[in-house]
Amino acid sequence: RQECQVLVVGGGTGGCAMAAKLSSRLGSNKVVVLEPEEKHYYQPMFTLIGGGMKRLDQSHRQMADVLPKKAKWVKEKALEFDPDNNTVSTSGGKTIKYDFLIIATGLQLNYKKIPGLVEALETPGSNVCSIYSPKYVDQVYECLRRTNKGNAIFTFPNCPIKCAGAPQKIAYISEHYFRKMGRRNNVNIIYNTSLPVIFGVKHYAEALMKLIKRRNITLNVQRNLIEVRHRDNIAVFEDLTKPGVHYEETYSMLHVTPPMSAPDVVANCKKLVNPSGFVDVDQMTLQHNKYSNVFSIGDSSSSPNSKTAAAAAAQSPVVFRNVMAVIEGKAPTDIYDGYSSCPIVTGYSSCILAEFDYNLTPVETFPLDQSKERYSMFFMKKELMPLLYWKLMMNGYWNGPSLMRKMFSILKFNKKP
Ligand code: FAD
Ligand code: UQ1
Structure with missing residues (x-):
């Protein structure tokens, strides 16, 4: 059994930023960070790694070097949340009691949800790749180098994801790559998205639609990947506007953005989450709607912003000030605008x-x-x-x-x- 004033679950983008702010204000050993991973990845670099512009080893640092020295790092997973008793149990058999809890567990990548996908990603030479995981990101540039004809297909799943622009960024980078290599006339670039539009913000969507036209990229909206048959190089999509209608598309390269969700341990704690499994917070204060000593930052929270590191950055001073207010017995008043x-x-x-x-x-x-x-x-x-x-x-x-x-x-x- 262990006790702390603030427990931060997750030492990624949002968790580490919060631990740094809080441990600097509260002093040494008041903040515990629960985080099982040895490495901290700067995930926004994955897109550039896919295009061969950066290397994977440039994208990470040792967790021990990134987490703040004034916070105590427990290198274990959260297994169960008990917000009524202010405790979290861990994979190492600990029970950590907190006064204040910050949930920053990010998103879980659900590659397994698509039949055939994991097998395809893990078969050498299958021409299926994904920038979303450090495990698969190096395959993206390898796929680009191998592909010299046919269909290069890029997908976007039917759920909220982090960095909703990334699935199209890698499509644009690939299009440019094939052009630079003189192969563009032999490769079709196809962007299949589950969304009804290319981008949710009109101002940018208009510019992107022009770009797509100019660069001869095929855009299919409301088209969701449901199966990969890598031996036949076939990706199966469903038409979200016509239930039961499926398309079998042959690819020479398939870039997959996996379905994502809040991690199971979070989603399973029904007291803490909304019906979609995200930590149920007030979208302005980022304080939990039921438990006033619980906050959430980043991708695992229910606030309906687009999930990015930039959003977590803008949330971090709001969560910090509101946690400090609650510690001082005041109401949280700082407001996040959804940036x-x-x-x-x-x-x-x-x-x-x-x-x-x-x-x-x-x-x-x-x-x-x-x-x-x-x-x-x-x-x-x-x-x-x-x-x-x-x-x-x-x-x-x-x-x-x-x-x-x-x-x-x-x-x-x-x-x-
Ligand atoms: P994360 O940084 O993912 O951290 C979550 C942490 O929680 C992890 O360290 C994990 O190990 C830990 N964790 C999970 N489960 C448990 C558990 N049970 N117990 C304890 N710890 C746990 N954002 C931008 O702003 N700009 C970009 O250009 C951009 N591009 C991107 C491109 C790609 C390909 C990807 C994948 C992401 C991109 N992002 C970008 C998004 C950005 O990386 C995320 O939004 C951001 O990292 C979210 O921070 P977070 O703290 O919520 O989650
Ligand atoms: C940002 O703040 C941020 O988080 C650190 C990112 O993630 C890496 C971004 O990609 C961007 C664009 C921002 C916003 C910063 C500026 C200067 C516009």
Whole structure:
């Protein structure tokens, strides 16, 4: 049995940022981080690894070096939450009692939900790959290098996912790759998405539709991957508008974005979650709707923002201030506006920087039209963001770009002051 003031479950993007902020304010050994993994991955780099622009070993650090020194790391999994008794039991047989709990367990990748997919991903030379897992991301560039004709198919599942732009980023990067290699005339690029639109924010969707047309990419909406028959190179899709209608599509390369969900241990604790299995928090304060000493940050929370590291960054000062308020016996008053951001990489030197809030209204940081493809945004995504992540965010110093945006707008550089 162990006790702590704040227990952070999950030492990924949101959990580590919270542990850094809280342990710096509360002092040593007040914060426990429960996290089973040895390595901390900077997942936004996976898209670039897929395109051969970065290596996998550049995307991770040792968890021990990333988690804050003032917090105590318990290298175990949460097995069961008991919010009525303020305890969490762990894979190592511990029961940790907390005053305050922050759930930051991210999303679980459900590759197994699609029959034939895991076998395909794990068969060498099957031409099936996925940027979403460090286990499979290296296969993406290998697939690109091997493919010189036929259909390169990219999928988007029928559920909320993290970084909803990533499935199309890898399609655009691949299209550019085949063009650079002189193979584009022999390869069809097909983007099959379960969503009814290319992107949820109109401002960017319009730009992306033009790009798709210009670059001759086939877009099929409301088309969901349900099976992979890798021996025949066939991917089976269902038409979400016509129940029972299936399409068997032959691929020479298949990039799969897996179905995702909150991790089972979280989803199974019915007292903590909403009907979809996400931690049931108030979308403004990020405090749990029933348990006032429980908060959630990042992908495992029910707040209806687009799930990104950028969103977790913008949530982190809100969760921090609200946890501190509750610790001091006050009501939480800080509000998260749903900010999320997605640098939609469109090739080997260009990027559209989408930024928006709960209302899907663009909230742009820079005094430029960010729906245009730009090298500056690509450079920021590829070279500056990893630095910002490791040096600032992981040490609790990055609260998202709202301050930068206000600065630009005060200086009247911005289009919308
Ligand atoms: P994570 O960072 O995933 O951390 C969850 C942690 O919880 C993990 O360390 C895990 O080991 C731990 N955990 C899980 N279960 C348990 C348990 N039972 N007990 C204890 N610990 C547990 N975001 C952007 O902002 N910009 C981008 O360009 C971008 N691109 C992306 C591209 C790809 C391919 C991917 C995969 C993601 C991308 N993201 C991007 C999204 C971003 O990585 C996530 O939204 C972010 O990491 C979410 O943070 P989190 O803390 O909620 O979860
Ligand atoms: C961001 O804050 C963030 O989290 C650290 C990302 O993840 C790596 C991003 O991709 C982006 C774009 C932001 C937002 C930052 C700026 C400067 C617009």
